[in-house]
Amino acid sequence: xxxxxxxxxxxxxxxxxxxxxxxxxxxxxxxxxxxxxxxxxxxxxxxxxxxxxxxxxxxxxxxxxxxxxxxxxxxxxxxxxxxxxxxxxxxxxxxxxxxxxxxxxxxxxxxxxxxxxxxxxxxxxxxxxxxxxxxxxxxxxxxxxxxxxxxxxxxxxxxxxxxxxxxxxxxxxxxxxxxxxxxxxxxxxxxxxxxxxxxxxxxxxxxxxxxxxxxxxxxxxxxxxxxxxxxxxxxxxxx
Amino acid sequence: xxxxxxxxxxxxxxxxxxxxxxxxxxxxxxxxxxxxxxxxxxxxxxxxxxxxxxxxxxxxxxxxxxxxxxxxxxxxxxxxxxxxxxxxxxxxxxxxxxxxxxxxxxxxxxxxxxxxxxxxxxxxxxxxxxxxxxxxxxxxxxxxxxxxxxxxxxxxxxxxxxxxxxxxxxxxxxxxxxxxxxxxxxxxxxxxxxxxxxxxxxxxxxxxxxxxxxxxxxxxxxxxxxxxxxxxxxxxxxx
DNA sequence: GCGGATGGTCAAGGCTGTTGACATAAGCTA
DNA sequence: TAGCTTATGTCAACAGCCTTGACCATCCGC
Numbered sequence: 001x002x003x004x005x006x007x008x009x010x011x012x013x014x015x016x017x018x019x020x021x022x023x024x025x026x027x028x029x030x031x032x033x034x035x036x037x038x039x040x041x042x043x044x045x046x047x048x049x050x051x052x053x054x055x056x057x058x059x060x061x062x063x064x065x066x067x068x069x070x071x072x073x074x075x076x077x078x079x080x081x082x083x084x085x086x087x088x089x090x091x092x093x094x095x096x097x098x099x100x101x102x103x104x105x106x107x108x109x110x111x112x113x114x115x116x117x118x119x120x121x122x123x124x125x126x127x128x129x130x131x132x133x134x135x136x137x138x139x140x141x142x143x144x145x146x147x148x149x150x151x152x153x154x155x156x157x158x159x160x161x162x163x164x165x166x167x168x169x170x171x172x173x174x175x176x177x178x179x180x181x182x183x184x185x186x187x188x189x190x191x192x193x194x195x196x197x198x199x200x201x202x203x204x205x206x207x208x209x210x211x212x213x214x215x216x217x218x219x220x221x222x223x224x225x226x227x228x229x230x231x232x233x234x235x236x237x238x239x
Numbered sequence: 240x241x242x243x244x245x246x247x248x249x250x251x252x253x254x255x256x257x258x259x260x261x262x263x264x265x266x267x268x269x270x271x272x273x274x275x276x277x278x279x280x281x282x283x284x285x286x287x288x289x290x291x292x293x294x295x296x297x298x299x300x301x302x303x304x305x306x307x308x309x310x311x312x313x314x315x316x317x318x319x320x321x322x323x324x325x326x327x328x329x330x331x332x333x334x335x336x337x338x339x340x341x342x343x344x345x346x347x348x349x350x351x352x353x354x355x356x357x358x359x360x361x362x363x364x365x366x367x368x369x370x371x372x373x374x375x376x377x378x379x380x381x382x383x384x385x386x387x388x389x390x391x392x393x394x395x396x397x398x399x400x401x402x403x404x405x406x407x408x409x410x411x412x413x414x415x416x417x418x419x420x421x422x423x424x425x426x427x428x429x430x431x432x433x434x435x436x437x438x439x440x441x442x443x444x445x446x447x448x449x450x451x452x453x454x455x456x457x458x459x460x461x462x463x464x465x466x467x468x469x470x471x472x473x474x475x476x477x478x
Numbered sequence: 479g480c481g482g483a484t485g486g487t488c489a490a491g492g493c494t495g496t497t498g499a500c501a502t503a504a505g506c507t508a
Numbered sequence: 509t510a511g512c513t514t515a516t517g518t519c520a521a522c523a524g525c526c527t528t529g530a531c532c533a534t535c536c537g538c
Contacts, residue, residue: 013486133433151440155402179360190373190385209456213452282495483535496521500510504515
């Protein structure tokens with residue numbers, strides 16, 4: 001059953017073609033398949049072929065393909081944060097954590113597109129939450145604010161990771177060059193004026209800048225918390 | 240052919256069951272289906288049934304299902320910005336535009352999950368870019384910076400919209416309550432300390448706060464641009 | 479060596495997107 | 509009004525998809 005995925009499987013029997021299956025091997029192969037052929041490239045049959053096993057062997061390890069995708073998502077987080085430990089400076093630690101996750105996602109864009117928006121509730125995601133909230137609590141944020149700030153932080157990171165991954169993996173980037181570069185200045189003056197810059201920017205990432213702004217905001221926030229009472233939850237926030 | 244989707248279809252023949260198909264009707268029906276049954280709920284056959292037409296009639300209007308999804312994506316943007324016009328204050332205008340898109344996505348979360356990361360290159364998206372870049376250029380940002388800032392802005396908005404939509408549409412929210420609330424304080428002290436707040440925060444949104452921070456950053460940015468030379472692209476940004 | 483559970487294999491069912499041929503009717507031209 | 513062109517609705521078919529249930533070989537504890 002998939003339920004005992006955490007307990008080491010013991011009774012492994014080689015498949016007809018000789019490979020010995022395991023939870024980790026299946027996840028790794030799935031990631032390889034997704035990053036090779038895109039999200040639709042992950043099919044039970046193809047996975048079986050890539051593993052050298054009957055396609056339905058998958059169901060001895062995972063409840064469904066979605067269960068596998070969740071496992072892949074968690075593995076991606078795990079890989080990204082492998083060996084990561086926060087340092088003294090909370091701001092630097094958070095920035096590093098964000099960059100680790102972001103670059104981890106972009107290293108396997110097609111996989112990230114499939115998984116970045118999922119909540120896995122598994123070991124690696126839990127570890128990430130524990131670390132992230134820990135950084136913020138250590139910085140001096142009260143529990144409630146630490147939770148909210150972590151939420152905003154992780155969504156910022158995963159959101160940019162996902163969009164940039166989608167843009168880089170699809171032929172979507174071509175649309176920017178093709179469609180937007182050809183718009184005439186009389187109907188679309190602003191696009192025409194910055195068409196070249198738009199194309200360049202869209203193929204790059206805005207994450208670094210956005211994260212910087214966010215951390216700037218958090219720093220101010222922290223100061224007002226220290227002076228007693230931040231603006232979170234208050235009616236008059238910056239919107 | 241799907242290529243002439245912009246030219247009004249003239250020779251409309253009622254289907255066997257009496258409905259008269261059109262580009263708009265198909266898109267609207269697709270949105271209804273997706274938001275009812277989730278992303279997998281959109282299938283050619285189900286769409287045909289919902290339209291009261293042969294499933295394959297779809298291919299007279301769209302090249303493929305992906306082409307339809309792109310049309311849905313563009314329609315979602317169009318709906319969100321319907322009637323929107325920027326005002327005098329650039330900051331307020333951008334904030335309003337962001338909120339319009341964000342809430343537009345969350346009004347149809349399952350559709351947004353499917354479409355928010357796509358680049359459509361069609362009328363409504365083009366209009367959004369034109370408006371957004373226009374706001375920033377009007378505020379005083381040079382063309383290059385306006386493009387970059389718009390990129391960061393739209394990705395911020397769509398990223399949060401997508402993640403919040405995914406969280407609200409899946410049963411993922413339950414995971415937060417189930418998994419994270421039950422973690423013991425000795426192994427996961429930080430999660431345990433803010434478990435309740437985490438659950439509350441995860442079911443809400445962090446977009447408002449993040450957008451506020453971003454606009455704060457932009458405001459500072461603009462001031463330094465006015466004084467000659469912002470920090471964009473400079474080696475020593477806030478990361 | 480025996481019993482029971484694990485895990486690989488197989489067949490089958492009901493989905494899926496897409497294509498090509500066919501039929502029909504709308505609108506144009508004369 | 510007759511007839512032509514062609515847009516568009518319909519149909520059958522194909523290959524592939526996920527998942528289930530049964531079957532059975534192998535491994536583990538006893």
